[in-house]
């Protein structure tokens with residue numbers, strides 16, 4: 277039997293070199309720079325082109341589809357095993373100790389935006405496939421390693437792939453954690469509109485917080501006017517002392533600018549972050565705002581604050597297999613001219629529907645004159661743990677990691693695994709490694725990346741030779 281760990285270690289040097297090339301490309305979706313040729317801005321496409329160039333040089337058949345998605349292919353057979361990874365990254369955000377696009381290894385950890393989500397794991401999986409190809413393993417099916425460039429927003433690339441290519445029904449996505457994720461919650465957003473209007477003794481000129489709906493906002497900034505600046509400034513000092521946030525308050529021409537810093541986290545685990553926006557609203561809620569400004573602040577402070585499980589909306593729900601309904605308030609903006617916009621993003625198990633959740637939210641928002649619209653979403657997804665793909669992947673993970681107690685699990689979703697009937701997410705975050713995806717100072721231990729490569733080697737090998 278092949279020693280997969282040894283095989284993976286033999287690839288470490290060239291893997292890190294190719295990975296570094298990709299990590300240095302700031303492949304963040306940029307709608308402002310979008311053109312017909314580069315619908316997501318030039319950088320995600322640049323990462324895609326760079327990857328396809330590597331794969332071509334490595335001897336794979338490659339194809340780019342509209343600069344949005346591409347693949348490297350090997351093997352022949354009636355069946356296709358699809359591996360779905362992505363080359364786009366979240367915006368770096370603030371709070372980094374190193375340059376997010378200049379990868380560095382410190383204490384055995386590789387730091388860079390994308391080290392953990394998803395360039396590091398994606399390339400570990402690609403190297404596993406490349407190793408098997410180079411060893412001359414005879415594949416009994418076709419393997420397509422497909423890379424999207426818009427996973428962090430709308431999945432534009434992967435959706436394009438499924439429009440124009442035969443849809444694979446079997447596969448996995450190395451874009452989550454070990455062991456196997458065989459269930460993903462459904463996902464959708466409620467988009468709230470808060471009226472303008474602002475006639476109180478205190479006025480909210482603007483409120484700005486959040487970069488993405490699927491991220492807990494780390495920073496919130498409000499500009500207000502008030503009759504008593506001194507009093508607000510001293511109250512803010514006390515507020516900061518008493519709450520798990522930092523912040524600052526400055527005088528402006530006609531008022532105050534208040535900044536609160538919390539902690540970013542992935543929107544599918546919002547309880548792990550500290551939502552700067554709801555803390556800032558909590559502070560402002562003691563002052564005499566009026567109209568839409570008052571509704572906006574009240575809604576954040578009295579409902580969204582510390583309520584990722586929807587208890588204050590009487591909508592808490594748990595399914596035995598798929599777990600809890602969770603909510604992240606990821607984008608929260610207000611201007612006195614245009615009013616407010618709030619994005620509440622939900623991850624829901626089977627047993628509850630978006631319409632039911634919307635109804636509960638409207639019971640709260642109606643008296644505040646806030647209107648609610650439902651965005652597009654995804655249904656919950658579940659693959660039987662007895663399915664061959666789940667069993668094969670679980671075996672590769674337990675054989676190599678030695679973690680015999682591991683069980684397939686359900687998460688807040690949504691990974692690319694859900695795109696395929698028999699699709700799951702598989703790696704590459706190890707159970708005891710901190711999850712830094714979407715955060716400042718994102719990292720993945722190099723040893724973990726190499727171990728995951730070994731796991732992918734055994735998994736792909738077993739899937740293409742069974």
Ligand SMILES: [Zn+2]
Nearest residue numbers: 393394427451
């Ligand atoms: Zn990802």
